[in-house]
Amino acid sequence: MNKTTIAKAVGLWxxxxxxxxxxxxPKVHLWSKQREILEALEAGYRRIxxxxxxxxxxxxxxxxxxxxxNTVFTPSLTFTTAPTWxxxxxxxxxxxxTQFGTARFRLSAKGPLPKSPEWYIASDQxxxxxxxxxPDKLQGLHxxxxxxxxxADEACGIEGAMWPAIYSIVTGAEDILIAVGNPDWxxxxxxxxxxDPSFYPITISAYDSxxxxxxxxxxxxxxxxxxxxxxxxxIATYGEDSPIVASKVRAExxxxxxxxxxxxxxxxxxxxxxxxxxxxxxxxxxxxxxxYGTDRTVIYRIDGNSAACVHQSGKISTMETAGLxxxxxxxxxxxxxxxxxxxxxxxxxxxxxxxxxxxxxxxxAAKDAEHFKNARSEMFWGLxxxxxxxxxxxxxxxxxxxxxxxxxxxxxSGRIQVESKDDIRKRLGKSPDKAxxxxxxxxxxxxxxxxxxxxxxxxxxGRNLSEGLL
Numbered sequence: 001m002n003k004t005t006i007a008k009a010v011g012l013w014x015x016x017x018x019x020x021x022x023x024x025x026p027k028v029h030l031w032s033k034q035r036e037i038l039e040a041l042e043a044g045y046r047r048i049x050x051x052x053x054x055x056x057x058x059x060x061x062x063x064x065x066x067x068x069x070n071t072v073f074t075p076s077l078t079f080t081t082a083p084t085w086x087x088x089x090x091x092x093x094x095x096x097x098t099q100f101g102t103a104r105f106r107l108s109a110k111g112p113l114p115k116s117p118e119w120y121i122a123s124d125q126x127x128x129x130x131x132x133x134x135p136d137k138l139q140g141l142h143x144x145x146x147x148x149x150x151x152a153d154e155a156c157g158i159e160g161a162m163w164p165a166i167y168s169i170v171t172g173a174e175d176i177l178i179a180v181g182n183p184d185w186x187x188x189x190x191x192x193x194x195x196d197p198s199f200y201p202i203t204i205s206a207y208d209s210x211x212x213x214x215x216x217x218x219x220x221x222x223x224x225x226x227x228x229x230x231x232x233x234x235i236a237t238y239g240e241d242s243p244i245v246a247s248k249v250r251a252e253x254x255x256x257x258x259x260x261x262x263x264x265x266x267x268x269x270x271x272x273x274x275x276x277x278x279x280x281x282x283x284x285x286x287x288x289x290x291x292y293g294t295d296r297t298v299i300y301r302i303d304g305n306s307a308a309c310v311h312q313s314g315k316i317s318t319m320e321t322a323g324l325x326x327x328x329x330x331x332x333x334x335x336x337x338x339x340x341x342x343x344x345x346x347x348x349x350x351x352x353x354x355x356x357x358x359x360x361x362x363x364x365a366a367k368d369a370e371h372f373k374n375a376r377s378e379m380f381w382g383l384x385x386x387x388x389x390x391x392x393x394x395x396x397x398x399x400x401x402x403x404x405x406x407x408x409x410x411x412x413s414g415r416i417q418v419e420s421k422d423d424i425r426k427r428l429g430k431s432p433d434k435a436x437x438x439x440x441x442x443x444x445x446x447x448x449x450x451x452x453x454x455x456x457x458x459x460x461x462g463r464n465l466s467e468g469l470l
Contacts (some may be wrong), residue, residue, distance in 0.1 A: 003238070005226040009023075009322075009463050010072060011431070013041065013068075013072045014072055015275065015439045016038075016284060017038045017041055017042065017064070017065065017068045018035065018038045018039065018042065020037070020068050020220050021068075021105040022066055022105070022190050023104070023286060023387050024103045024104050024105060024106065025064075025102070026104055027104060028064075028272040029218050029221055029379065030122075030219055030366075031057065031209075031210055031215060031217050031221065031225075032208075032210075032213075032215055033056065033057070033202070033204045033208055034057055034060075035058040036118050036202060036372045037050065037065075037178075037202060037206075038061075038065075040200045040202070040245075041065075041176070042358075045200035046170075046173075046174065046175060046176050046177070047170075047177045047193075047199045047200065048176075048177075048178045048200045048201075048202065048203050048402055049155075049177075049179050049180075049190070049193035049194055049196075049199045049200070049202070050178070050179065050201075050202045050204065051181070051182075051183045051201075051202070051203045051251045051252065051253075052180055052181065052182060052203075053180065053182070053204060053209075053223055053226060053247075053248055053249055053250065054206065054207075054226050054227060054230070054248040054249070055203050055224070056204045056206070056208070056209055056226060057151065057225065058153075058180050058181075058225070058359070059091055059092050059095050059203070061090055061098050061180075062080070062104045062151045062153055062178065062180060063092060063093075063095025063096045063097060063098070063300075063454055064093070065149065065151065065178065066092070066096050066127055066149070066151055067096060067099050067100060067103075068108060068345045069127075069147065069149040069176070069215070069305070070108075070119060070121065070125065070126070071107045071108050071121070071124075072126040073146065073147040073226045074122070074124065074125050074146065075124035075125055075145065075146025075147070076124075076125055076126075076145075076147040076148070076149070076244060077126060077127075077141065077147075077148045077149070077169070078119075078126070078128075078148075078149045078151070078208065078453050079127070079129070079130075079138065079148070079149070079150045079151070079169070080092050080093070080117065080127070080128075080129040080130060080150075080151045080152075080153060080375045081129060081130055081131065081132050081150070081151075081152055081153070081158065081162060081164075081166070082129075082131065082132065082153040082154045082157070082158070082180075083131065083132050083154055083157035083158055083231055083265060083269060084131055084157075084269050084272065084273075085131045086272050087154055088117050088129040088130065088131055088153075089115075089116070089117050089129065089130070089151060091152070091153070092117075092129065092141055092153050093112065093117040093129055094117070094179055095349070097111075097112050097114065097126075097145065098113055098118075100112055100119075101298060103373060104146060105355075106258075108121045109121070112127070114360075117129030117130070118212065124144070124146060125146075131322040132152075132155040132157070132158040132160070132161070132162040133160070134157070134162075135160070135161040135162045135164075135165035135439040138165040138166070138168065138169055139165075141169050141366040142443050143168065145172075147172070147174055147175065147176075148169055148170050148174070148175040148176070148178040149177075149178070149386055149413070150166050150169070150170050150175075150176070150177045150178070151178050151180075152166065152177070152178065152179040152180070152181075153180060153181065154180075154182070154263060154265060154403040155179035155180055155181040155186050155190045155209070156181040156183055156185060156187045156190045156263065157184070157187075157263065157265035157266070157269070158189070158190070159187065159189065160342070163189050163463070164423075166191075166217070172179055172399045176337060177208070177277070179193055181254040181265075182247045182248060182251070182263040182264070182265070183246075183247050183251060183252060183254075183383075184243070184247045184260070184263040184265045184342050185243070185253070185254060185259070185263035185265070186253050186254060186259055186260070186265075186355055187263075190217075191253060192331040199219035203252075203441065204251055205249065205250050205252075206231050206248070206249045206250070206251075207249075207250075209226050210222060210225060211225050211226065211227055211228060213230065215428065219356060230350060231249050234249060236246060236404075237397070237401065238404070239404070239428075242404070242405055243264070244264055244404045244405075247264060248264075259407060259409065260406070260407065261381075261384060261406040261407060261408045261418060261419075262383070262384050262387060262403045262404065262406055263381060266384065266387045266388045267387060267388070267400055270387045270391045270392055271393055271394070271395045273303070273305070273391070273392045274392070275306045275307060275392050276304045276305045276390075276392075277303045277304035277305075278304050279304040279305040279390065280304065280305075281304075282303065282304055282305075283301075283302070283303060283332050283333045283334065284301070284308075284333060284334045284335075284336070284441050284442070284444075285298070285300065285301045285325075285328040285333040285334065285335045285439065285441055286300050286303070286335070286336050286337075286356070286436075286437045286438060286439065286440025286441030286442070286444050287297060287299045287321065287324070287325055287328075287335060287336070287337045287338070287343075287346070287437060288338050288433045288436040288437040288440060289321055289337065289338055289341075289342055289346055290313075290314065290315040290344040290433070291340075291341050291342055291431075292340075293315065294430065294431070295431045295432075295433060296312050296313060296433045296434075297311070297312070297313050297314075297315065297316055297317075297321055297324075297433075298311065298312045298433045298434050298437040299311040299312075299324060299325075299328065299435075299437060300434070300437040300438045300440070300441040301328065301333060302442065303387070303388045303422065303440045306391075306393060307391060307392065307393050307394075307395075307438055307441060307442070309396065309399070309434060309437070310328075311324055312433075312434070318342060318346055319349065321346045322345075322346045322349035322350050322353075325346060325350055325357060326335060326350060326353060326355065327356065329350070329356075330357050332357065334359050334445050335350075335357050335358060336358035336359075336440045336441070336443075336444025337350075337357060337358065337359060337360065337436075337440070337444075337446070338358075338362065338436060338440060339360055339361050340361050340362060340363070343359075344359070346398060349358040358444050358445050358447060360440060360444045360447050361375065362373060362374065362375055362376035362377075362416040362420075362421065362436075363375070363380075364447070366378040367417075367446060367447070370415070371414075371415055371416060372414065372415055372416050372417075373411055373417035374378050374417075374420075375447055376418055376420070376421075376439075377408070377415070377416045377417050377418040378443070379439045379440070379442070379443040379444060380406065380408075380418045380435075380439050380443075381416055381418070382439075382442060382443035382446075383438060383439045383442045383443060386442050387398065387403075391440070391442070396434070399433055399434045399435065399438070401428075401431075402428075402432040402434055402435035403422070403435050405427075405428055405432075406411075406418065406419065406424070406435060407419045408431070412445035421436065
């Protein structure tokens with residue numbers, strides 16, 4: 001092609017990302033919701049907010065757009081972010097690397113780095129990614145950037161200073177901000193976009209998928225998209241009205257009057273986080289004692305930042321449970337027990353043996369009574385912070401179901417009130433034994449001065465618990 005033909009082609013590609021995809025990826029079939037995103041850009045929208053269900057091509061689409069912006073516009077800056085490093089490098093940038101390698105024509109002389117989210121074509125034409133806890137990566141980026149595109153993946157999990165940092169660089173008339181993610185919880189920054197007239201809102205539910213609508217697409221694409229069996233299994237496991245079904249299937253935020261305490265994104269991040277057995281030199285355990293016929297006695301243990309279930313059984317005797325707690329104490333763990341009801345017999349027996357154990361009544365006063373209704377609310381908010389910031393948990397379907405179904409509200413005094421154990425049992429048909437044991441392991445020891453020297457501090461981050469509210 002001569003220079004005039006190339007210039008015309010580049011002009012067309014800049015105006016139409018759909019045409020660019022067709023020319024460079026002729027084997028890629030864009031389904032209707034993918035086309036809607038690209039057509040919104042072609043119509044002149046520069047801020048787009050996308051609520052998306054599970055497996056509806058959101059990362060694939062964002063990868064395409066990152067390649068398009070970085071190769072077609074000069075000068076340009078393409079920035080991607082997500083809550084965790086893994087989500088940045090191993091999800092979205094995996095798509096970017098794959099698409100660079102499969103393009104019909106070579107997209108640029110220099111390609112994205114194989115192990116780092118960086119793609120430098122020239123000094124004024126580059127793309128890079130960073131997790132959302134690194135807003136400093138955008139510091140000093142202001143003038144002379146050219147066309148800026150920011151892609152915020154898993155946007156519902158992005159909090160804090162990253163949003164102001166993003167808004168500070170997408171200030172030009174042609175700059176683009178695309179925020180996409182599962183609406184796992186009522187993140188105010190992400191929710192606000194869907195009421196902001198400057199954003200073009202898009203919702204992609206599982207029911208929009210060609211596997212439900214019958215839209216004609218290649219079989220390979222059908223296999224990659226969310227399936228009917230997956231949706232049916234999720235509804236059977238969690239219930240039609242559960243927050244995880246609202247997010248992962250219907251692509252809707254949870255209801256306002258029953259807010260999700262622990263977003264699914266926090267749970268997934270904790271499952272993927274690296275284990276650090278030496279962090280804070282923590283060795284704590286929590287025991288939730290079975291009260292009724294179908295309840296379980298569960299013990300969770302924490303080493304460093306990693307929690308593991310070391311015991312679960314049906315209702316056993318007080319003496320047996322006391323013996324299990326003694327084993328943890330003899331192994332060097334601080335143990336906190338739900339002292340309500342039959343748990344009181346466990347703590348009494350352990351103390352008869354001359355050992356120190358934390359007796360926690362979930363209904364007792366919170367350490368921070370200004371912000372929390374009771375100890376249960378304070379402990380579970382501490383668990384929320386721990387999962388969000390540093391905690392590692394094993395992948396466990398029972399635990400995940402219990403955590404994602406925990407709800408809270410704000411009472412008339414402005415305090416956080418987490419749903420009671422009995423109310424959860426009525427709603428779910430089972431007791432949240434694993435979640436309670438994990439909360440006791442993470443936070444229970446702050447209620448017993450004989451086994452804790454940390455008082456009201458957030459043991460995991462050195463902050464007061466109430467700072468998690470801000």
